[in-house]
Amino acid sequence: MNLRYRDERAIETRGKVRTGLEGPGLTVAQKIWYCIATVGQQYLWSRMQSFSAFRRWGDSEQRPLAHRAWGFIQRIEGLYRAASFGNLLVFLYTGSYRNLIERALRARLVYGSPNMNRAVSFEYMNRQLVWNEFSEMLLLLLPLLNSPTIKNLLRPFSKDKTSGSSEDNSSCPICQASPTIPYLAVPCQHSYCYYCLRTRCAAAASFRCSRCSELVVAMQRHGRSSDAKTHTQ
Numbered sequence: 273m274n275l276r277y278r279d280e281r282a283i284e285t286r287g288k289v290r291t292g293l294e295g296p297g298l299t300v301a302q303k304i305w306y307c308i309a310t311v312g313q314q315y316l317w318s319r320m321q322s323f324s325a326f327r328r329w330g331d332s333e334q335r336p337l338a339h340r341a342w343g344f345i346q347r348i349e350g351l352y353r354a355a356s357f358g359n360l361l362v363f364l365y366t367g368s369y370r371n372l373i374e375r376a377l378r379a380r381l382v383y384g385s386p387n388m389n390r391a392v393s394f395e396y397m398n399r400q401l402v403w404n405e406f407s408e409m410l411l412l413l414l415p416l417l418n419s420p421t422i423k424n425l426l427r428p429f430s431k432d433k434t435s436g437s438s439e440d441n442s443s444c445p446i447c448q449a450s451p452t453i454p455y456l457a458v459p460c461q462h463s464y465c466y467y468c469l470r471t472r473c474a475a476a477a478s479f480r481c482s483r484c485s486e487l488v489v490a491m492q493r494h495g496r497s498s499d500a501k502t503h504t505q
Contacts, residue, residue: 274385280378295382302377309373320345444468445482454494460486463494 278295279302298306324330329342352372359372369375444451446468453466462483469491472479479488 276384458490
């Protein structure tokens with residue numbers, strides 16, 4: 273990146289610069305203070321907040337000293353947030369300092385070199401746009417492909433209805449488990465769990481078999497030809 277920090281204190285003593293890029297970098301003391309203020313300040317403040325919250329300094333039944341310390345911490349945080357917001361407004365107007373730490377240390381972010389080849393490649397942007405459009409198309413199509421109506425319409429083309437009964441009756445097509453109380457769908461004679469078939473027939477009056485898409489008009493206990501129930505009962 274063609275960016276560096278410049279010591280604004282040295283610029284003010286030397287006078288106005290010609291291009292806005294001249295000037296020395298940060299001193300060793302400024303770099304140390306910047307590291308302490310950026311890393312150490314956030315760590316100490318988060319630890320203080322965690323400790324005060326764990327000790328419940330904000331409770332009314334706490335000691336007066338702890339309660340006053342909690343109020344002082346809250347006021348300091350409010351003043352810091354207000355000052356940060358004011359610095360943001362000034363930065364948007366002047367573009368000088370991004371945060372309060374840079375303003376206190378007089379460290380300004382400037383370009384390192386006035387001449388820079390800005391070779392902009394749109395390959396990544398094009399791939400990102402294509403991927404976004406593709407993901408939006410998938411979000412639109414996947415719910416349609418997962419709907420039971422589409423599955424039932426495509427099932428006759430993907431599977432032969434005259435396949436062996438041993439393969440069809442191996443598991444319940446709804447829960448994909450071995451039927452505990454096997455019942456047959458009438459008239460297609462495909463095997464289901466009793467509760468799976470009963471709940472589907474009770475939920476939809478025009479329930480179609482999940483294997484062959486044929487309309488189920490009744491349910492029959494496996495192995496009993498006379499025990500047939502219509503799903504409207």
